[in-house]
Amino acid sequence: MSGLDARILAILHASQVHLFATDLAGQLGAPLANIEARLTELRNAGFEIEERPGLGFRLLRSPDRLIADDLHARLGPCALAREIVVFAETASTNDSATQRGRQGSAGGLVIFAERQTAGRGRFGRAWASAPYRGLWFSLLLRPEFPTNAWPRLTTWAAVSLAATIESSLGLAVSIKWPNDIFLSGKKIAGILAESGTDVNGQPFAVVGIGVNVNHAPGDFPAELAGKAASLNMVTGRTIDRPTLAANLLRDLDARLPQIASAFPDMIAEAARRSLLLGRWVQVQSGHTIMEGRAEELDADGHLVLRGSNGSLNRLSAGEVTVIAN
Structure with a gap:
């Protein structure tokens, strides 16, 4: 597909009426023959574009595929997604984004994959990436705020994920600190934030996001039965x-400046959605295991744990198990 395709699709997505090819050519400043050729190619790619004599063209339905030009068309201006790459298959979108980061690629790159053969979550765990069922993507970022604040990226992604899914479905969505998203008691999304340095010694961050969208129960491995679910399984529809992907990227883009300018508001939203605060939990961090009541999220998004002796511990990461309310 071409950049012209994204511009054609943007107009068709926005239009509620049929448009003549000559109208499209005029709006885009492109030759009529090029517009007609691209409309044919878009149809061949699976876009259901109706043509009515005397009325023109109208987009009825997009294919259930992630297509870079279609995502650009739905997004509009979005600094976070300066470039979108979609792989039919890759080992890991985080690994692909990290490779581009090490080579010196600019921030604002989003890499999607319809299938991951080695998708992973935190602590090196495998992530089940059923093909054409979910959203598996990674963001390459070069944040302008200090690197000691980069751990805030996980909170940013978690709040944005929860808010976008909630607004799309109308169902309450929760966050299990630090990086899991829950709906109706089941995990439906996760986040993996990493960082590195490029060939010029400049730092970059990669934020990977996986969302279980249209999985059926049989799409999950046996060990996840009863623990994970998809949006489809919860809602029945x-x-x-592509719409969910575009909505999520748009929300992430809008919230990114708030990491530096309004992070307390983001922490407040994360706390409001928390599955852990006020509950007695066990946290494993490396080889250390501790228990306590999840008291609050501090100004940087760390979990504050109050032990049975009243001591406070601030945790930046860890594997959390809820023991009691």
Whole structure:
């Protein structure tokens, strides 16, 4: 597909009426023959574009596939997604984004994959990436705020994920600190934030996001049965993945400046959605295991744990198990 395709699709997505090819050519400043050729190619790619004599063209339905030009068309201006790459298959979108980061690629790159053969979550765990069922993507970022604040990126992504899914479905969405998203008691999304240095010694961050969208129960491995679910399984309806992807990128883009300018507000939203605060939990961090009541999230998004002796510990990461309310 071409950049012209994204511009055509943007107009068709926004239009509620049929448009003549000559109208499209005029709006885009492109030759009519090029517009007609691209409309044919878009149809061949699976876009259901109706043509009515005397009325023109109208987009009825997009394919259930992630297509870079279609995502650009839905997004509009979005600094976070300066470039979108979609792989039919890759080992890991985080690994692909990290490779581009090490080579010196600018921030604002989003890498999607319809299938991951080695998707991973925190602590090196495998992430089940059923093909054409979910959203598996990674953001390459070069944040302008100090690197000691980069751990805030996980809170940013978690709040944005929860808010976007909630607004799309109308169902309450929760965050299990630090990086899991829950709906109706089941995990439906996760986040993996990493960082590195490029060939010029400049730092970059990669934020990977996985969302279980249209999985059926049989799409999950046996060890996840009863623990994980998809948006489809919870709602009973098929979710439009490209629309959800565009909505999520748009929300992430809008919230990114708030990491530096309004992070307390983001912490407040994360706390409001928390599955842990006020509960007695066990946290494993490396080889250390501790128990206590999840008291609050501090100004940097760390979990504050109050032990049975009243001591306070501030945790930046860890594997959390809820023991009691």
